[in-house]
Amino acid sequence: MSVWKINTAPGRNMTWFLSWFLFASGITLYVYTAHKRHVENPDDKVVPTLRQLTGGFYNAAFKPEADDEAGAGLWQRVRGSMLWHDTMASGRRFLISFALLFPAAVLGLHIGVFPYVGAFFMRFILFFDKIIALSVLPILFIAFGIDELSKIMLIVIGVTPTIILDACNLSKGVPKEQIVKGFTLGAGNFDIAYLVMLKQIFPRILNSIRINLKSVALFLFAGEMIASDDGLAYRIALLRRHMGMDTIIPYVLWVALLLFLVDLTMRFLNRRLHPWFREI
Amino acid sequence: MRIAVVLSLALILCGRAPAADKPSFTVGWSIYVGWNPYHYMDKSGILKKWAEKYGVTIKVQRFDYAPSLEAFVAKSIDACTMTNMEALDMPAAAGVDTTAVILGDYSNGNDAVLVRNGLTFDKLAGKKVMLVQKTVSEYLFERGMTMNGAKDQIKRVRLVNTSDSDIAPAFLNNPDEEAVVTWKPLVSQIRKGKGITTIFSSAQIPGEILDLLVIRTDVLHRPGGQNFAKAVTGAWYEVMSQLSGTGPAKDKALRGTAEASEDTPDSIKEQLTTTHLFYTPQSSMQFLTSAELKQKMDLVRQFCFTHGLLGEGTSGADEVAVLYPDGAVQGKKDRVRLRFDTSYTQLAQEGKL
Numbered sequence: 001m002s003v004w005k006i007n008t009a010p011g012r013n014m015t016w017f018l019s020w021f022l023f024a025s026g027i028t029l030y031v032y033t034a035h036k037r038h039v040e041n042p043d044d045k046v047v048p049t050l051r052q053l054t055g056g057f058y059n060a061a062f063k064p065e066a067d068d069e070a071g072a073g074l075w076q077r078v079r080g081s082m083l084w085h086d087t088m089a090s091g092r093r094f095l096i097s098f099a100l101l102f103p104a105a106v107l108g109l110h111i112g113v114f115p116y117v118g119a120f121f122m123r124f125i126l127f128f129d130k131i132i133a134l135s136v137l138p139i140l141f142i143a144f145g146i147d148e149l150s151k152i153m154l155i156v157i158g159v160t161p162t163i164i165l166d167a168c169n170l171s172k173g174v175p176k177e178q179i180v181k182g183f184t185l186g187a188g189n190f191d192i193a194y195l196v197m198l199k200q201i202f203p204r205i206l207n208s209i210r211i212n213l214k215s216v217a218l219f220l221f222a223g224e225m226i227a228s229d230d231g232l233a234y235r236i237a238l239l240r241r242h243m244g245m246d247t248i249i250p251y252v253l254w255v256a257l258l259l260f261l262v263d264l265t266m267r268f269l270n271r272r273l274h275p276w277f278r279e280i
Numbered sequence: 281m282r283i284a285v286v287l288s289l290a291l292i293l294c295g296r297a298p299a300a301d302k303p304s305f306t307v308g309w310s311i312y313v314g315w316n317p318y319h320y321m322d323k324s325g326i327l328k329k330w331a332e333k334y335g336v337t338i339k340v341q342r343f344d345y346a347p348s349l350e351a352f353v354a355k356s357i358d359a360c361t362m363t364n365m366e367a368l369d370m371p372a373a374a375g376v377d378t379t380a381v382i383l384g385d386y387s388n389g390n391d392a393v394l395v396r397n398g399l400t401f402d403k404l405a406g407k408k409v410m411l412v413q414k415t416v417s418e419y420l421f422e423r424g425m426t427m428n429g430a431k432d433q434i435k436r437v438r439l440v441n442t443s444d445s446d447i448a449p450a451f452l453n454n455p456d457e458e459a460v461v462t463w464k465p466l467v468s469q470i471r472k473g474k475g476i477t478t479i480f481s482s483a484q485i486p487g488e489i490l491d492l493l494v495i496r497t498d499v500l501h502r503p504g505g506q507n508f509a510k511a512v513t514g515a516w517y518e519v520m521s522q523l524s525g526t527g528p529a530k531d532k533a534l535r536g537t538a539e540a541s542e543d544t545p546d547s548i549k550e551q552l553t554t555t556h557l558f559y560t561p562q563s564s565m566q567f568l569t570s571a572e573l574k575q576k577m578d579l580v581r582q583f584c585f586t587h588g589l590l591g592e593g594t595s596g597a598d599e600v601a602v603l604y605p606d607g608a609v610q611g612k613k614d615r616v617r618l619r620f621d622t623s624y625t626q627l628a629q630e631g632k633l
Contacts, residue, residue: 043375043617045591046354059592138449146410146442146450146457227410227442227450234441240346241414242369242589243353 048246056246082235083254089230090220091258093148097155097216098209104160105205106198108167113193122168129161134222151223158219159212166208170201203270203277210266217259303504304337307493307512308357310345311541313464313551314385314491315361317519320536330515334507342540345444352376358499359512364490365416365580369589372600372617377497379619381509382516383564384491389483389554390464391420394451394476399458401428401479405436410451411461413441416489419583421461423488424480464551465543483554487567488576497619513624514633517561523552524559561629568622569605577602577610 002008010018030047037044048056064080078084110117111125133140133154140157144150174197182192224233232255239248270277309318321327322340331338343351345362349370352360359381362370371378399407401424411417418439425434442450444462451460452473460470470476482489493512499505522533534545558564567573584590585597594600601611605622627633 041375043373043591045374056592137446138453141446141450142453145454146440225443226446227440229408229438229440238413238441240350242591243350243374244592246592 045243045245048249052246053249056244057250060247060250083251086230086232086235087254087258089228089234090224090232093151093155093220093223093231094216097152097159097220098213100152100156101160101163101209101212101216104156104163105167105209108164109171109193109198109201111164112168112171113197114189118168121164125161125164128157129165131157133158133219137226146227151220151228154223155216155219159215162212162215163205163208167201167205170204170208171197174200203274206266206270210263210270213259213262213266217255302335302337303502303508304339305358305499305504305508306339306341306356308341308343308348308351308360310343310348310361312345312361312491313390313537313541313548313555314387314557316537316540316543316548317384317516317523317533318361318493319540320533321515321519323539324532324536326518327511327515330511330518333514334504334511336504336508336511338508338511352494352496355496358508359493359495361491361493363416364492364577365419365584367492367494368577368581368600368602368618369584371494371496372602373584373590373594375617377617377619378494379497379500379621380492380494381621381624382493382513383558383568383620383625384493384516385555385557386487386491386567387416387463387482387489387554388486388556389481390467390551391416391461391489392463392467392471392478392481393421393424393459393461394467394470395459395479396455396475397458398475398477399479401425401430402433404430404459405433406438407458408438408440409459409461410440410442410447410457412444412447413439414587414589417461417463418587419580420480420482420485420489422583423485423579427484428480464554465541465547468547468550481554486556487572488579490576509624510627510633513628517628517633520557520559523557561625564625565622565629568620568625573620574604574608574610581610 009015031050034044034047034049037047038049059082061081061083062074062077063082064077065082065085107121111121112118136157137154140150140153144153178196179192182196187196220231221233221236224231225237228234232251236248236251239245239251307318309315318340319342327338327340341357348357348360349362349366351357352362353371353374353376355376361384364380367378367380404425409421411421421439422434425431425437442460444466447460447462448466448469451457451470462470467478471478493516495505495509500509519533522529523537524530531545534548538545538548558567581590581597581600581602584600585594590597590600598611599615600618601609601613601616603609603616603619605620609616624633
């Protein structure tokens, strides 16, 4: 057996087989469980069959919410559907919070580079980072209402301290010699900060944001489940109320796919923007 | 070493042996004034006494409401407290045959619609209402709209699904939010806010929001299942007689009921004024065998159906049928999923438990 040999890699077919094995067994186990439960109880809603799942997905993605659009074309039906509507609502919140992570990274850079800025912010952010955002929800509601702003602030409070601290650490990791060299070559303070330091750590910052995407999604879901009238997590919270697993499972997979695509895009962009960076 | 192993094995075996032949059952409950007595019943030893009488072991476990329903549907617990509406749209609609064994109370003002600025039902169109959607709160809200002649405007109200754990601070601290639907003790808390009035409550729809103890029908057919139902029913009415009585027994029961939700006995007393508890098996029997029950259940099941709570593919409310104590079936006879069973309450009434 070559399983425990560091220098032996599986062949192409073997890799294909090994990498799909867990997927295949997971799906098989699911189908088996669904079948067994439906034989016992034809009305079972906890583990829907594949047909119910596709039905649930079809209804969510291709059936307009308002009945009067029923006869419209495919594109219009998708645009009028529950899934589209929810994806747009959650997507908007996600993108706004995502955009807010970039200023956070820049702040982190300043904290790392300029000792005065560091003295001002560092201690506070270290403290702020340890606050569990979900536990101060009532305060968020008082300060920001229960609409969009409180949801975005929940994400910001939950995720930005990590990004700030990470950007700060990354900028501290740039060798001192480069800064000295920059000064001797006649660069100004901001030249050093933006052209020497930010430029080198930017791919790592992108990476750090990419890794924190899941936290963003997590806080977004928490916010939507607590108070909202649209969004992907809002729908899941409602469907849970009557065990609508036939729609919940497609929704969960859809969210996973979206996150995967955002992650993939960021990786691709990072490689395109920084071809010299080889750490991903 | 070997002796130790043998000894501990022997201990385990001895410890288990007597329990092994006693069937064991689990009751799930969640915080609500009408269900808190299950906590007291367990802690005071009343339940244990009844369980021993019937030769069963009964465990009592607290849940949050939604997870308790999920645990019941997933068959990880045998009995659970829930309202008539959830009994219909969670287990019954998911094909889990369910029997309502104890009718504990109906909400007689515990659930309420509260507003700011003297708003009324006819002015709610286009406004936001905070509530936990697809629950009795939404049911209460729609009944209120209907009874106040604003039925055609229901669709124009913007419902904001808000978790019950945050609904009180979220409403109280945002003066822009004008209406909220929730239940006690949150209602009492919100009502203390400035300029907030109650425009509708479950006292105006008595007997529509029923609080039950349900047991899976297949559990009742398991060895010891009947005895389990008898033991719980016996213990329940013993607690009820304490709560409705006087003297130190009543105080103790009130304290135990309050302790269940870390509340004060005074607050429990206040909540009991808006809870129509069926203190005696007689009163419970009377409601369960009345024509009223069928009318109220019909309103509830039609609501469940029109809100898609009975499942996507369901063609009508008749698909999830209800069986009443007199043998009448509401819905298709071959699709009975929820049963109101008075046999245990009747035994209690006749003093045969």
